[in-house]
Amino acid sequence: MKVSIIRNPVAGGGKHGKAWHAAHGAFVAQFPGLEVHESRSSGDAIRLARAEAERGCELIIVAGGDGTISDVVHGVLTSGRPDTPLAFLPIGTGCDFVRNFALPKDPAEIARRIAAAAPRKMDAGLLLARDAEGREQRRYFANIASVGISGEIVDAVNAPGRRKILGGPLRFLVFSVLAILRYRPYAFDILVDGMRVHEGRLAIAAIANGAWFGGGMHVTPQADLADGFFDIAVMREETVIGLLGLLKSLYSAGHLGHPLLSFHRGRRIELRPQDPNRFPVEVDGESPIRGGFVAEIVPGALTIRT
Numbered sequence: 150m151k152v153s154i155i156r157n158p159v160a161g162g163g164k165h166g167k168a169w170h171a172a173h174g175a176f177v178a179q180f181p182g183l184e185v186h187e188s189r190s191s192g193d194a195i196r197l198a199r200a201e202a203e204r205g206c207e208l209i210i211v212a213g214g215d216g217t218i219s220d221v222v223h224g225v226l227t228s229g230r231p232d233t234p235l236a237f238l239p240i241g242t243g244c245d246f247v248r249n250f251a252l253p254k255d256p257a258e259i260a261r262r263i264a265a266a267a268p269r270k271m272d273a274g275l276l277l278a279r280d281a282e283g284r285e286q287r288r289y290f291a292n293i294a295s296v297g298i299s300g301e302i303v304d305a306v307n308a309p310g311r312r313k314i315l316g317g318p319l320r321f322l323v324f325s326v327l328a329i330l331r332y333r334p335y336a337f338d339i340l341v342d343g344m345r346v347h348e349g350r351l352a353i354a355a356i357a358n359g360a361w362f363g364g365g366m367h368v369t370p371q372a373d374l375a376d377g378f379f380d381i382a383v384m385r386e387e388t389v390i391g392l393l394g395l396l397k398s399l400y401s402a403g404h405l406g407h408p409l410l411s412f413h414r415g416r417r418i419e420l421r422p423q424d425p426n427r428f429p430v431e432v433d434g435e436s437p438i439r440g441g442f443v444a445e446i447v448p449g450a451l452t453i454r455t
């Protein structure tokens with residue numbers, strides 16, 4: 150069986166070097182002949198995933214965080230073999246997507262679990278947008294796309310040179326508080342399957358396949374990776390104090406009854422900006438596009454073994 154790991158050596162702030170050697174041994178024990186391919190730069194995992202799928206790889210194991218998983222999902226779904234099975238060894242910072250699977254902590258146990266797992270289907274998200282020159286952009290994603298404060302947070306966290314400042318969940322928290330203090334609400338129309346569910350300024354809109362983002366925030370607890378729908382959380386404009394309270398409650402899903410929050414479910418989401426600014430869009434913890442977009446759920450697009 151042809152099995153490859155696509156590993157991001159800088160995921161998790163590059164702190165997984167030693168643990169990686171043990172993990173690698175455990176995976177070779179389950180998958181003899183396993184190949185390891187390391188991403189060399191931002192976005193390189195897209196190219197690697199496409200190449201591995203197209204050369205007939207039968208299982209791609211992603212060793213990285215949410216950004217690497219997102220890149221591999223985009224690479225496989227834009228390859229000639231989009232049904233190539235994927236599995237996950239979380240070694241990132243936030244690792245929000247894999248929270249949906251409640252994986253064991255021990256890499257050897259993860260390796261055994263993947264080896265024993267039957268392939269199953271899950272949905273993917275597809276974003277359709279335009280770049281600054283008006284060219285169409287298509288971006289597949291695994292977990293959540295969001296705008297508003299979350300877009301600003303991720304843009305700030307990932308700005309060049311910032312990755313090294315602070316590690317782990319504290320990094321999200323500090324940048325989240327700073328972004329809330331500075332946030333000037335954008336105004337949007339949001340349509341879910343053609344129905345307008347929001348008009349005006351908002352704090353956050355999250356279009357979710359999975360249930361967690363932002364390093365453990367349980368934003369859409371009802372989300373199901375395989376139900377063929379997005380769960381959408383829309384948080385209207387709020388005071389700074391209100392937003393800081395919301396931020397705290399998100400970790401325990403304590404935001405569910407919030408009067409300014411609404412939840413929706415749908416297959417095609419249009420996010421039309423009322424402002425001309427090309428605001429950042431957070432996609433699986435990265436900022437690959439800016440400005441308005443359409444998000445479509447692609448039911449059963451991915452094959453996974455978890």
Ligand SMILES: Nc1ncnc2c1ncn2[C@@H]1O[C@H](COP(=O)(O)OP(=O)(O)OP(=O)(O)O)[C@@H](O)[C@H]1O
Pocket residue numbers: 157158159160161162188189190191192193194213214215216217218220240241242243244245433434435
């Ligand atoms: N060799 C490399 N050098 C620099 N950046 C890289 C390299 N390989 C991948 N990247 C980029 O590193 C970024 C972060 O990766 P990833 O999301 O996997 O880890 P993380 O940010 O620690 O985890 P999480 O997203 O779960 O918080 C991604 O944007 C990815 O494209």
